[in-house]
Amino acid sequence: MLDEDHYRLSEVKERILEFIAVGRLRGTSKGKIIRLSGPPGVGKTSIGRSIARALDCKFFLFSVGGLFDVAEIKGHRRTCIGAMPGKMVQCLKNVGTENPLVLIDEIDKLGVRCHDGDPASAMLELLDPEQNANFLDHYLDITIGLSKVLFVCTANVADTIPSPLLNRMEVINLSGYITKEKMYIARDYLEKTAGRDCGIKPEQVNVSDAALLSLIENYCRESGVRNLQKQIEKIFRKLKVRIGKLNGFSHTCQHLLCRN
Template sequence: SLQGKILCLVGPPGVGKTSVGKSIARSINREFYRFSVGGLSDVAEIKGHRRTYVGAMPGKLIQCLKKAKTQNPLVLIDEIDKLGRASHQGDPASALLEVLDPNQNDSFTDHYMDIPVDLSKVLFVCTANQLDTVPGPLQDRMEVIRLSGYDLPEKVQIAKQYLIPKAVAANGLSNQKVELTQKATEALIRGYCREAGVRNLEKHVDKIMRKLSFKVAKVKEERLLLEEAAARSEQSATTTEEAVEASNDATEASSAEEVEEEDVRKEPSLHWDATKETGCDKLMVQ
């Protein structure tokens, strides 16, 4: 029966505003739904289309309740500081006023449904990188919570406890012993990831794990090729030996000896002999 609070998490990119929203939803056991309003300029995305239009659909909030199947989910409205300005399609900031105002959202009317819908039990969490571009009336309806950037020890712990295990699992290295030392992590952060958040750090950690995964796959492939080559070599030697034995059996060997004995014979010939009247004599040549 309590009304949900409207929170606004403000901080630089990559500090985990969306992750905080998901953690809040898990901690209070609520369904989580996220949609971004960055660049949104059509009021119908929030309040829905009227049924007279072809392809009409309800707005994001009604779709959220339909998907969550509950009246008290946690709805994360992302990039509220990049909300589109008023145009011929309406003013989305004014449409959000009805959604984020605790005194009005108990009877929110979607154009498609055309009946009041109670959004007072929904916990709204908005995210923004800065408040300068958020309209003043919207700021008045939200409780602003600022998230600062992370220093070196905090980034090291985030990488050790969350980013590295996530990258290891994502790149199929769970069965391998993979370790990124603290000195290597600190060098990575100092040299390549100096931003306030950890989004760039996550990209570099994932890049390292992809290279390790490639090396592991290459080593396995080379080992498999060596095993196949060894198997083929052994099979080839065995086949050659069997072929020699089959082509040189005892019968063929004895036949060759008989043929060799039959070919040996003696033939008569003449040779010079001065003692003979004829000057030559008969000589048998084998």
């Protein structure tokens, strides 16, 4: 399943398989927090979805980039206007199971301590396997067991992550792609996805190797493939407009012939 969704990343896949194997033998994944670290666009979020699919468990995305309010994590007090439970209570309610995979996205961009509390300390209580078995939500005012939840975090850099959080994470580094790898990803993944989203059949388009190489080396010189995906989608959209115009011209000619 990991090979179906991602090209290369053999070390990352091997480490994830080791993690899954140990969890299967122990019967639980308690005590481990995976952190996928790497430049933007290398597939950190999609790897989290693939892990959930391989484990056959529910997936929930929790983005904490720029999060300053602790109540988003631990819930509001009931005395507050518009009070609501925290994200983890909402997660368990949405997925309907006690052992989902929760992807905490952009944890390196977590807000700093302010008048609304310290989100890093609240996140520590959420992730620490010694504490999250009795996680307290302020809205419900009861403890919730989160020890069966598998947490996967993503980050671009580790410098801004607080040390107590960093020490509890197991880091899996993702490097950028070279040109040859980008060519393969574009052929086997990006073109198929763009064609399916735009409603274009494979026989209607043929992007040459020279055009794709020029696109990668001159317009998409980045570590990941996010910008490359945008450029390929742009090509397919323009092609879709051209096909639509040709079909419109054909229908007009047929209409005139029928009238005559």
